[in-house]
Amino acid sequence: MSADDDSERARRFRDAALPHLDDVYTLARYLMRDQADAEDAVQECYLRALRHFDSYRGPAMRPWLLAILRNVCKSEFTRRSERPAAECNDNAPVEPPAWQEAQPSAEAELLRRHDAAAIRRLVAALPPQFREAVVLRDINDLSYRQIAEVAGLPVGTVMSRLARARAMLRAAWIAEQGLKS
Amino acid sequence: MNCSEADVLINALVDGELDAGHARDVEAHVASCRDCTGKLASLQAMRSAMAGAGLMEKAPAALRERIERTLPAISIASARMPAVNARPAGPWRINRRVFAGGFAAGTALSAAVAATLLVAVVRDDRDQKIASEVVSAHLRSLQPGHLTDVETSDRHTVKPWFNGKLDVAPPVIDLTAEGFTLIGGRLDTINGETVAALVYRRRHHVINLFVARRPGGKRAGAGSEIWHGFNVRRWTEDGLDFWAVSDINAGELDEFYKKFSTAARPAAPS
Ligand SMILES: [Zn+2]
Numbered sequence: 203m204s205a206d207d208d209s210e211r212a213r214r215f216r217d218a219a220l221p222h223l224d225d226v227y228t229l230a231r232y233l234m235r236d237q238a239d240a241e242d243a244v245q246e247c248y249l250r251a252l253r254h255f256d257s258y259r260g261p262a263m264r265p266w267l268l269a270i271l272r273n274v275c276k277s278e279f280t281r282r283s284e285r286p287a288a289e290c291n292d293n294a295p296v297e298p299p300a301w302q303e304a305q306p307s308a309e310a311e312l313l314r315r316h317d318a319a320a321i322r323r324l325v326a327a328l329p330p331q332f333r334e335a336v337v338l339r340d341i342n343d344l345s346y347r348q349i350a351e352v353a354g355l356p357v358g359t360v361m362s363r364l365a366r367a368r369a370m371l372r373a374a375w376i377a378e379q380g381l382k383s
Numbered sequence: 384m385n386c387s388e389a390d391v392l393i394n395a396l397v398d399g400e401l402d403a404g405h406a407r408d409v410e411a412h413v414a415s416c417r418d419c420t421g422k423l424a425s426l427q428a429m430r431s432a433m434a435g436a437g438l439m440e441k442a443p444a445a446l447r448e449r450i451e452r453t454l455p456a457i458s459i460a461s462a463r464m465p466a467v468n469a470r471p472a473g474p475w476r477i478n479r480r481v482f483a484g485g486f487a488a489g490t491a492l493s494a495a496v497a498a499t500l501l502v503a504v505v506r507d508d509r510d511q512k513i514a515s516e517v518v519s520a521h522l523r524s525l526q527p528g529h530l531t532d533v534e535t536s537d538r539h540t541v542k543p544w545f546n547g548k549l550d551v552a553p554p555v556i557d558l559t560a561e562g563f564t565l566i567g568g569r570l571d572t573i574n575g576e577t578v579a580a581l582v583y584r585r586r587h588h589v590i591n592l593f594v595a596r597r598p599g600g601k602r603a604g605a606g607s608e609i610w611h612g613f614n615v616r617r618w619t620e621d622g623l624d625f626w627a628v629s630d631i632n633a634g635e636l637d638e639f640y641k642k643f644s645t646a647a648r649p650a651a652p653s
Pocket of ligand 1: 385386389412416417418419
């Protein structure tokens with residue numbers, strides 16, 4: 203491969219992959235928590251992506267990069283041989299407050315009143331696989347199918363995971379509001 | 384449909400992942416169930432709050448530079464580097480497993496619901512696409528700094544602002560006296576077409592009114608619908624298509640439609 207080919211390839215890669223840097227970085231921040239770790243993971247992700255860019259056939263660059271990032275984070279946790287916090291059982295019961303306790307609209311108003319810092323904290327506190335689902339859906343704005351591709355899961359698992367993740371989030375959200383008031 | 388079956392589907396509804404038929408089924412259950420009505424309202428509120436909070440992180444400039452600097456150097460080295468353990472789990476590799484493999488044992492879904500979902504998530508007709516895009520545009524607009532390009536409650540400022548930017552001249556109507564405050568306008572994209580978006584506020588709820596050209600479109604009012612868990616009122620008038628979308632309740636959105644549409648119609652002899 204000539205140097206010209208190489209730089210041409212690097213240029214194509216940059217144009218295709220770098221526009222998604224904020225997306226990749228955002229997922230990394232939520233998966234790794236620590237900023238320096240997140241930055242390292244993102245850099246490793248782009249290195250791997252470039253290495254495999256020749257075999258990339260689409261369709262969408264963003265889910266492809268997010269899938270690589272996710273693999274990078276997983277191997278990092280394996281290397282440290284620590285589990286990314288306790289992987290929690292998908293079926294462990296969540297006990298959100300009963301819906302009928304508050305007026306439905308009153309609760310919705312309550313949920314609406316949250317600032318970015320509070321939401322970030324609540325999302326960050328979710329168990330890893332639920333955190334990942336919420337971030338991919340509500341922040342990265344991926345479709346269920348794309349999340350299934352990124353996480354290597356059946357679409358049905360993605361759906362039930364998201365539902366449970368939001369039930370947990372809602373419970374924490376309301377509990378916090380309850381403490382404040 | 385019972386509440387535990389509805390649980391996952393209400394999430395899918397809010398995410399715009401249900402086809403029209405299943406969306407109707409879920410909406411029918413929600414309409415008859417107080418618990419699920421509350422759940423839908425809460426999910427919408429959470430989603431709006433998250434969309435409005437601007438949760439996407441900005442990658443540090445130093446990281447971007449670091450990556451850009453390493454690109455050409457690595458592309459040379461990569462020729463010698465074995466590709467270990469970096470196979471991305473992309474669609475080209477796992478699609479079959481995802482869709483043919485069925486559902487993992489032990490998910491909370493019943494088999495019947497699971498079977499429904501496989502069909503439910505796979506949908507793609509034009510209406511659904513537009514519905515998705517209208518709701519996405521609404522959610523996008525709630526992100527900080529995205530709501531308006533021109534911010535003013537003066538309709539005489541908003542209306543000329545669209546001149547030359549669009550091939551439609553949207554009727555801009557101030558409904559402050561009616562409880563819907565005009566807060567501005569912007570350009571948006573629905574189904575590949577640039578459209579006008581008029582932005583109103585009702586208490587602290589945002590209403591986006593999208594206006595697109597519909598040559599020859601006759602006057603027609605469609606009922607209030609729930610699209611992806613948001614209330615949408617769709618109508619056509621004077622060669623224009625209108626979509627009003629908001630998380631205010633259907634009754635209030637209907638009131639908005641009536642006030643707007645009455646004010647927009649010139650007091651012409653009928
Ligand atoms: Zn119910």
